[in-house]
Amino acid sequence: MGATAVQELDKVVIKFAGDSGDGMQLTGTQFTGTSALLGNDIATFPDYPAEIRAPQGTVAGVSGFQVHIGQTHIYTPGDQPDVLVAMNAAALKANINEVPRGKTIIVDTDNFKRKDWEKAGFEEDPLESGLLKDYHVIEAPITSLTRTALEGMGLDNKSITRSKNMFALGMVYWMFSRPLDYTERFLKDKFANKELIYEANVKALKAGYNYAETIEALSSAFTVLPADMEPGLYKNIMGNEATAWGFLAAAEKTGKELFLGSYPITPASDILHEISKHKHFGAKAFQAEDEIAGITSAIGAAFAGDLAITTTSGPGLALKGEALGLAVMTELPLVVVDVQRGGPSTGLPTKTEQSDLMQALYGRNGESPVIVVAAKSPAHCFDMAYTAAKLALEHVTPVVLLTDGYVANGSQPWRIKKVEDLEPIVPHEASKNMLNWQPYERDANTLARYMVYPGTPGYEHRVGGLEKDHLTGNVSYDPQNHEEMVKTREEKVQRVADYIPELEVEGAQEGELLVVGWGGTYGSLTTAVKQCEVQNRPVGHAHFSYIKPLPKNTAEVFSRFKKILVCELNNGQFVKYLRGELPQFEYLQYNKIQGLPFRVAEITREIKKILL
Amino acid sequence: MATTETQEYTYKDFASDQEVRWCPGCGDYAILKAVQRAMPEIGVKKENIVFVSGIGCSSRFPYYMNTYGFHGIHGRAPALATGVKLANPELSVWEITGDGDALAIGGNHFIHAIRRNVDLNILLFNNKIYGLTKGQFSPTTDLGFKTKSSPQGTIDNPFNPGELVIGASGNFFARVTDTNPKLMQQIFIESAKHKGTSVVEIMQNCVIFNDKVFAPYTAKENRADHILEVRHGEPMRFGANNEKGLVLKGFKLEVATIGENGVTEDDILVHDAHEPDSTLHMMLAKLHDPIVNGVIRDVPAETFELRMQRQVEEIERTSKFKSVNDLFTSGETWEIKPH
Ligand code: SF4
Numbered sequence: 001m002g003a004t005a006v007q008e009l010d011k012v013v014i015k016f017a018g019d020s021g022d023g024m025q026l027t028g029t030q031f032t033g034t035s036a037l038l039g040n041d042i043a044t045f046p047d048y049p050a051e052i053r054a055p056q057g058t059v060a061g062v063s064g065f066q067v068h069i070g071q072t073h074i075y076t077p078g079d080q081p082d083v084l085v086a087m088n089a090a091a092l093k094a095n096i097n098e099v100p101r102g103k104t105i106i107v108d109t110d111n112f113k114r115k116d117w118e119k120a121g122f123e124e125d126p127l128e129s130g131l132l133k134d135y136h137v138i139e140a141p142i143t144s145l146t147r148t149a150l151e152g153m154g155l156d157n158k159s160i161t162r163s164k165n166m167f168a169l170g171m172v173y174w175m176f177s178r179p180l181d182y183t184e185r186f187l188k189d190k191f192a193n194k195e196l197i198y199e200a201n202v203k204a205l206k207a208g209y210n211y212a213e214t215i216e217a218l219s220s221a222f223t224v225l226p227a228d229m230e231p232g233l234y235k236n237i238m239g240n241e242a243t244a245w246g247f248l249a250a251a252e253k254t255g256k257e258l259f260l261g262s263y264p265i266t267p268a269s270d271i272l273h274e275i276s277k278h279k280h281f282g283a284k285a286f287q288a289e290d291e292i293a294g295i296t297s298a299i300g301a302a303f304a305g306d307l308a309i310t311t312t313s314g315p316g317l318a319l320k321g322e323a324l325g326l327a328v329m330t331e332l333p334l335v336v337v338d339v340q341r342g343g344p345s346t347g348l349p350t351k352t353e354q355s356d357l358m359q360a361l362y363g364r365n366g367e368s369p370v371i372v373v374a375a376k377s378p379a380h381c382f383d384m385a386y387t388a389a390k391l392a393l394e395h396v397t398p399v400v401l402l403t404d405g406y407v408a409n410g411s412q413p414w415r416i417k418k419v420e421d422l423e424p425i426v427p428h429e430a431s432k433n434m435l436n437w438q439p440y441e442r443d444a445n446t447l448a449r450y451m452v453y454p455g456t457p458g459y460e461h462r463v464g465g466l467e468k469d470h471l472t473g474n475v476s477y478d479p480q481n482h483e484e485m486v487k488t489r490e491e492k493v494q495r496v497a498d499y500i501p502e503l504e505v506e507g508a509q510e511g512e513l514l515v516v517g518w519g520g521t522y523g524s525l526t527t528a529v530k531q532c533e534v535q536n537r538p539v540g541h542a543h544f545s546y547i548k549p550l551p552k553n554t555a556e557v558f559s560r561f562k563k564i565l566v567c568e569l570n571n572g573q574f575v576k577y578l579r580g581e582l583p584q585f586e587y588l589q590y591n592k593i594q595g596l597p598f599r600v601a602e603i604t605r606e607i608k609k610i611l612l
Numbered sequence: 613m614a615t616t617e618t619q620e621y622t623y624k625d626f627a628s629d630q631e632v633r634w635c636p637g638c639g640d641y642a643i644l645k646a647v648q649r650a651m652p653e654i655g656v657k658k659e660n661i662v663f664v665s666g667i668g669c670s671s672r673f674p675y676y677m678n679t680y681g682f683h684g685i686h687g688r689a690p691a692l693a694t695g696v697k698l699a700n701p702e703l704s705v706w707e708i709t710g711d712g713d714a715l716a717i718g719g720n721h722f723i724h725a726i727r728r729n730v731d732l733n734i735l736l737f738n739n740k741i742y743g744l745t746k747g748q749f750s751p752t753t754d755l756g757f758k759t760k761s762s763p764q765g766t767i768d769n770p771f772n773p774g775e776l777v778i779g780a781s782g783n784f785f786a787r788v789t790d791t792n793p794k795l796m797q798q799i800f801i802e803s804a805k806h807k808g809t810s811v812v813e814i815m816q817n818c819v820i821f822n823d824k825v826f827a828p829y830t831a832k833e834n835r836a837d838h839i840l841e842v843r844h845g846e847p848m849r850f851g852a853n854n855e856k857g858l859v860l861k862g863f864k865l866e867v868a869t870i871g872e873n874g875v876t877e878d879d880i881l882v883h884d885a886h887e888p889d890s891t892l893h894m895m896l897a898k899l900h901d902p903i904v905n906g907v908i909r910d911v912p913a914e915t916f917e918l919r920m921q922r923q924v925e926e927i928e929r930t931s932k933f934k935s936v937n938d939l940f941t942s943g944e945t946w947e948i949k950p951h
Contacts, residue, residue, distance in 0.1 A: 289724035293691035300695025464683025
C-alpha cells in the first residue's frame with residue numbers, strides 16, 4: 001500500500017458509469033462482492049438502458065451501477081455518489097448533476113475527444129470548460145493504459161479494450177483498500193476455458209491497482225471497516241434471486257414440486273432464469289407462449305397439487321387478469337409475482353415504480369379479492385416469496401406479491417436461512433378420513449376450502465369459472481348463493497389478517513408525524529426517519545408489507561399520530577386505498593413518478609416541511 | 613393396458629350427476645356418449661383422468677364427466693391442461709374445445725401445445741359457428757356464409773383444423789363426424805394410446821345456429837360418396853360399392869374409379885398413418901370431397917414431459933445440491949462472528 005495513509009470512512013457511495021458495452025454492471029457487482037466479503041453492509045442499484053445496444057457514446061446508452069458500502073447499517077444505494085467513475089463523456093454527462101461538489105470523479109480521458117463530448121451533448125470540452133473545477137478529478141487514460149499493459153499477449157484489439165473495466169476496478173480497489181482475490185477467483189471461474197482472456201483481465205486489474213498507487217490517486221486511500229451486523233453466515237443476494245429462492249424453500253418445506261409458468265418480461269425474467277437452473281429440486285420452470293399461458297398453466301398445476309407460481313411485470317399482470325379471476329373463482333393456491341416497472345403500457349421497462357398496486361388489488365372483472373403483499377428490500381424478497389407461498393397454500397387463494405425493479409435488481413447482504421428454521425407451511429388439504437367431503441366445504445376459521453388433487457380415488461370433482469354452489473361447487477345461478485359466495489371470498493381474504501404480523505412502528509411510537517410507505521421504498525424512508533431522529537425531529541415510520549388485508553392494528557397505529565404522510569413512487573395509489581379502508585384519518589401524500597427511487601434527502605425535506 | 617379394475621368400468625361410471633344442458637338434438641350428446649363409452653377401454657383409473665375445457669357449448673363437457681374436471685376460460689384450455697399434465701404426468705388429460713375456443717381466441721395456445729407435444733388428448737368440436745354467443749361466424753365458417761355478424765356473408769378465409777395441426781408439426785390428427793358413434797369411440801381410444809398431443813376434429817352439428825352444415829357429407833344418401841374413412845395399412849377406397857379410391861397424379865390427390873380409365877385395385881393408395889413425412893397427411897386433411905375421416909396421422913414422437921423428466925434426472929445425478937440449504941450456502945459467503 002506504499003506510504004499512503006489510510007483513512008477510515010463511515011460509508012461511501014461509488015457509481016460506475018460507462019457505455020452499455022463497457023461492462024459496468026460486472027464492475028459494480030465485483031466491487032460489491034469484494035466489499036461484502038470484507039463485512040461491509042451494502043446496497044446496490046443498477047441503472048441500465050432499455051435498449052440492448054443503444055447508440056454507443058450517447059447518454060441514452062449509458063449503463064450505471066451504484067453501490068453503497070458502510071461500516072454502519074445502510075438501507076439504500078445512496079442518494080448521491082462520493083466517487084463517480086465515468087468511462088466516457090456520455091457517462092459524465094448523464095451523472096454529473098448527481099455528484100455533489102467536492103467529490104471525486106475518475107474519467108477515462110481516452111474517451112473525451114472532441115467527437116466523444118459532442119456525441120454526449122456537451123457544447124465544449126467538459127474537462128477544459130471549468131465544469132469540473134469544484135471536483136476532485138482524476139484524469140486517467142484508462143483505455144490506452146490497458147492497451148499498454150496487455151501488449152504482446154497476442155490478444156485482439158477488441159478483447160484488449162474490453163478489459164479496461166478491470167483496469168478501472170483495480171484503481172477503485174486501491175482507493176478503497178480492497179483486496180483483489182475475490183475478483184481474481186471470479187475471473188478464473190468465468191473464463192475457465194479461456195486462459196488468455198482470464199490472464200488479460202487479471203493483468204488489467206492489477207495494472208489499474210498499481211497505477212492508482214503510483215499516481216496516488218487520492219491524497220490518501222480510504223477504507224470502510226466491517227459493519228456491526230447480526231452474527232451469522234451471509235451472502236450477497238439480489239432481489240429476484242431472493243424471490244426465486246423463497247419459492248424453492250417453500251417447495252422443499254412442503255415437499256411439493258414447484259411449478260413456474262412464465263413468459264419473459266423485464267424486469268422479472270431473472271426469477272425465471274434462476275428457477276430454471278434448479279430442476280433437481282423438483283422445480284419445473286415452464287416458459288409459456290405468452291403471459292396468459294404462464295398463469296393458466298400455473299393454475300392447472302395448482303389444481304393438480306404443485307406449488308404453483310407465475311412471474312411477470314405490469315403489462316403481464318394486465319394480461320393475466322382474467323385468469324387470476326379464474327383462480328379466485330376456483331379458489332386455488334397460486335402466487336403471482338409482479339416486479340413493477342414504470343407504466344402505463346410499455347412505459348419505462350427498466351425503471352422502477354409502484355404503480356401496479358391498484359391493478360393488483362382491483363384489476364379484474366367482478367368482485368375478485370386476492371391477498372396482496374409486498375417486499376421491502378432485496379433480501380426481504382426471500383421472506384415475502386416464502387410467506388406468499390405459505391398464505392396461498394394455507395388459505396387456498398391466489399396471492400399477488402409486489403416487488404419492483406429497484407429491489408429486484410438491487411442487492412444486499414442476506415443472512416442465510418436454513419429450511420428447517422423457516423416457519424412451517426401446512427397446505428390446507430382434505431384428510432383421508434374426512435367424511436362426505438365437498439369441494440367447497442370450508443375451514444371454520446380461515447374459510448379455506450379443502451384441496452383434493454386428481455389421482456385421489458373417490459374424490460372426483462369439477463371446478464370452473466362459473467359461479468359455484470357454496471358447498472358442492474356445482475354450477476349455480478342462484479341469486480342468494482352468488483351474493484353469499486362474493487362475500488365469502490372477500491371474507492376469506494380479510495380473515496388472513498388473523499394470521500399475519502401486526503404493523504410495527506420504527507422511530508417515534510407516537511407524536512406529530514407518521515411516515516407511511518409500502519414495498520420497495522423501505523430503505524429510503526427508514527434512512528430519512530433515522531436522520532430526522534438525529535436532528536431531534538422524532539417521527540415514526542410504518543412500512544406495509546401486507547396490503548390486503550391490512551394488519552389488524554393499522555387503525556390503532558395511525559391514531560397515535562397527529563399527521564400521516566404516505567410516500568409512494570406513483571400518483572397516490574396506496575393513499576387512495578387507505579382513504580377507502582380507513583376513512584377516519586386524514587392523509588398527506590408525497591409522490592414521485594420519475595422511474596427512480598426516493599432519495600433520502602427528498603423525504604427528509606418533506607418531513608421538515610410538515611414539521612415546521 | 614387395461615387393468616382388471618378399469619375393465620370393470622362401464623360407460624355409466626363416467627356419467628356425473630349433473631343434468632346435461634345442451635340443446636335437444638345437439639351433436640354434443642353423441643360425442644359425450646362416445647367418450648363415456650371409450651373411457652373404460654383406455655386402461656386408466658377414473659381418478660387419474662382429467663377433463664379440461666375452455667369456453668363455448670362444448671366446454672361444458674367436464675361437468676358431465678364423473679372424473680376430475682376443470683372448466684377454464686376462453687381459449688386457454690391447452691395451457692391449463694399442460695399445467696395439469698406437467699404437475700402430474702401420470703394423469704390422462706383430455707381437452708374439450710370448439711372451433712372458436714381453439715382456433716380464434718385460443719389459437720396461440722393450441723399451436724404451441726401441439727408444437728411442444730405434451731401428452732394431451734384434444735377433442736375439437738367443430739360446428740363452424742359460435743353457438744354459446746348465439747350465432748356469429750367462427751374461424752372455420754365457410755367463406756361467404758351468412759351469420760348474425762356476417763349478414764352479407766363472411767369475407768374471412770376459414771381455417772382447416774387438420775392443416776393447422778399438421779402445420780404446427782402435430783403428430784396425431786384424426787377426423788370423425790358426430791353421426792358415427794362407433795368410429796368416434798375407436799378414434800378416442802386411438803388418441804388416448806398416442807403419446808403426445810393428439811387432436812381429433814369432430815364435425816359436430818349445431819341444430820340451432822348451423823343445422824345441417826355437414827349434411828352434404830353426413831346425410832344418409834351422401835355418406836358413402838363423400839366421406840372417405842381411412843385405416844392404416846388399407847387402400848383408401850370409398851363409394852356405395854367401394855368402387856372409388858385415391859390415386860396420386862403428379863403432386864395431387866385425385867379420385868379414381870376402379871375399372872375406369874385402366875385403374876385397378878392396385879393403383880389405389882394405401883394409407884400409412886405412421887409415415888413421419890407429413891406431405892400426404894396434409895393432402896388428406898385438406899381434401900374436401902370426399903372429406904377424410906379416421907386417423908390421418910399417428911406418428912410416435914418424444915413427449916415434452918419425457919424430455920423434462922430426463923433433464924431432471926440428469927441434473928439430479930450431476931448436481932452437488934441435495935437441499936436448497938446447499939444452494940444457499942454455495943458461492944461466496946462470509947461469517948459474522950458474535951462479538
Ligand atoms: S347452440 Fe348449437 S352447439 Fe350449442 S348446445 Fe345448442 S345445438 Fe349444441
